[in-house]
Amino acid sequence: MHIQIERSEVEHLALFGSLDTAGLDEIVGAATGRRYRASDTVFEQGEQATHFFVLVRGRLRVTQVTSEGQQIIIRMVNPGDLFGIAKALATLDYPGTATAVAESCALCWPMQMWTGLLERHPSLAIQAMQTMGSRLLEAQLRVRELSTEEVERRVAHAVLRLANQSGRKEPGGVRIDFPISKQDIAEMTGTTLHTVSRILTAWEGAGLVEGGRQKLLVRDPHGLVMVADGLRPCLL
Amino acid sequence: MHIQIERSEVEHLALFGSLDTAGLDEIVGAATGRRYRASDTVFEQGEQATHFFVLVRGRLRVTQVTSEGQQIIIRMVNPGDLFGIAKALATLDYPGTATAVAESCALCWPMQMWTGLLERHPSLAIQAMQTMGSRLLEAQLRVRELSTEEVERRVAHAVLRLANQSGRKEPGGVRIDFPISKQDIAEMTGTTLHTVSRILTAWEGAGLVEGGRQKLLVRDPHGLVMVADGLRPCLL
DNA sequence: CGGATTGTTGAGGATACTCAAGTTAGGTGG
DNA sequence: CCACCTAACTTGAGTATCCTCAACAATCCG
Structure with missing residues (x-):
């Protein structure tokens, strides 16, 4: 130690x-x-x-x-x-x-x-x-986000913050360089792992991110920013 | 000035x-x-x-x-x-x-x-x-409250905070000693003035507070603490 | 006495939670 | 190396909370 x-x-x-x-x-x-x-x-x-x-x-x-x-x-x-x-x-x-x-x-x-x-x-x-x-x-x-934004945008903001602070560029996107679970993301944004899972699958479909067990790769940061700003919602 | x-x-x-x-x-x-x-x-x-x-x-x-x-x-x-x-x-x-x-x-x-x-x-x-x-x-x-508590409890916490910081004891309860609207309370708790209004009328029915146009009197602080702690919800 | 601000209340609906079941991935030990 | 076990994740169905929209009532101010 x-x-x-x-x-x-x-x-x-x-x-x-x-x-x-x-x-x-x-x-x-x-x-x-x-x-x-x-x-x-x-x-x-x-x-x-x-x-x-x-x-x-x-x-x-x-x-x-x-x-x-x-x-x-x-x-x-x-x-x-x-x-x-x-x-x-x-x-x-x-x-x-x-x-x-x-x-x-x-x-x-x-x-x-x-x-x-x-x-x-x-x-x-x-x-x-x-x-x-x-x-x-x-x-x-964060108070402002929790007070005024819906879940998808909050998650987008959280992921972007992670990418900025703990992201490593790699071919194809920005990798969050430590193991992070959907539960973690849920606890950062005041939602449930279920909702995070649904959102990330939707994003994956739109080519914004690539998930995996405790893995996260941001493929299209600019697209994510648009989600975070409330343009382009990815859920139905 | x-x-x-x-x-x-x-x-x-x-x-x-x-x-x-x-x-x-x-x-x-x-x-x-x-x-x-x-x-x-x-x-x-x-x-x-x-x-x-x-x-x-x-x-x-x-x-x-x-x-x-x-x-x-x-x-x-x-x-x-x-x-x-x-x-x-x-x-x-x-x-x-x-x-x-x-x-x-x-x-x-x-x-x-x-x-x-x-x-x-x-x-x-x-x-x-x-x-x-x-x-x-x-x-x-506040982040914790917004992440984990439902609206009624958040409003209870906000009102208690107001009573502690800006309350004046008066016969019958603690008076918030400046003009405060439902809209204000809504903006402190991340909800809408409609919901605040409904909650306060319910509390009034339960004898917890007494409202009025830009007025607020906490009649039963202890009862409000119970609401804030998640025991005794007052909405149906 | 208007006019404006503030507050009330109802109906309807969307977002996101809960509950539940099942799937996948990874680690462990035989 | 394979079987097993657990933790992480996915997905669906049903529903509760709370928001939106809307109309109206009360209060204050000049």
Whole structure:
């Protein structure tokens, strides 16, 4: 689980962008490297928040479970992203569960260092603030989608977001580069796996995507954008 | 529109909680006071963000309009809240429109001062961060509600939130202390004013609330909590 | 006293959920 | 390598929720 992480692997991350060498050394030096295999959990909802993290490699899924036991996916964590920053949310517990969906590496720091590191490295504080800001905007975007759009468009938006954040170009389209189930997509869009399945088969018929067991290839991103924008619905 | 705001009116705000006298003087001294009448707009979605604000008195509504023209209410702004902090969101424009729903007073600063003020007053930076954090958590809560709950429960949650943030105890219940229409509630919960109307009449029958044109009185908060929790549905 | 805004209520229908059954793909162990 | 088992997925039928459309009533304002 514990591993060595090379400085060279993290110095290019946007989060550390405008740090000088000494600052980077201090920050990375204080961190511990950790490795997670697919389906390992990094921390769990409600657990006391002992550490905060930066994802170096791989992909995580952050979920929440409602009091009735329904699960939703809050977001996917991509390399370079801060996560588990409970202090910034003024919370003592992790508000969600983070699970690796692919082999992943992260740097982690004890939560007590949060305030000190931010104070000593203003550029880090600014980055952290911007992280929070973009997450807030994203959450508001999702609220807007859930409030005003029908399921097919919401799914289209979710798939496009996945393709942008975690897509790898390959001949014939953009491949989502980690295993993703219809259930996952349902939990990202507030619908059921049944409806997602029906929508994806329809899209497949229209040549927009190509599915498979925990696989997804976007063949026609532009066409998908049209679906997301409400032109060209693909269901009857 | 421009008014004088007394130091005594703002020094108790949580935002300025742990500032020393000199700091408070500097910050409040740099601010301009503004007054808004009900239905005045403070700033508009897409406009260049020239100032950031703290609400001193009154109540604002922050809305967004989708590309299709549908409006949703992002949040209500209560006294003591920061708003219009586009810099924190790494945006140059205001992402929403802020409108006074009651006679309101705000302090405002030119946006260029954002970074400087935060740097010189770390306690302010911490407060700003916590503001962002609680807003992010709230947005995620709303995503969860929209994803998993049916309309009646969402409306119950929204009304309870209003009662907690903007409610005034009065004999017979908790009064929402600004004019609020069914359309407003619909835009907070992702439904239509028709459905809200039906729900509120049902609740009125059950003795949970008392409505009226732009009026709302919560008679039985505990009963409403049960509705919000999914026990005791009031619609057939 | 109009006129406008806000709210009420009914009927009909669409979207998407639930329930149910069956299929496919992949991993595991013999 | 094949048989088996499970998790993921597909598809159909029936239906509930909630939206749309429409007409009307109440309230507020000048």
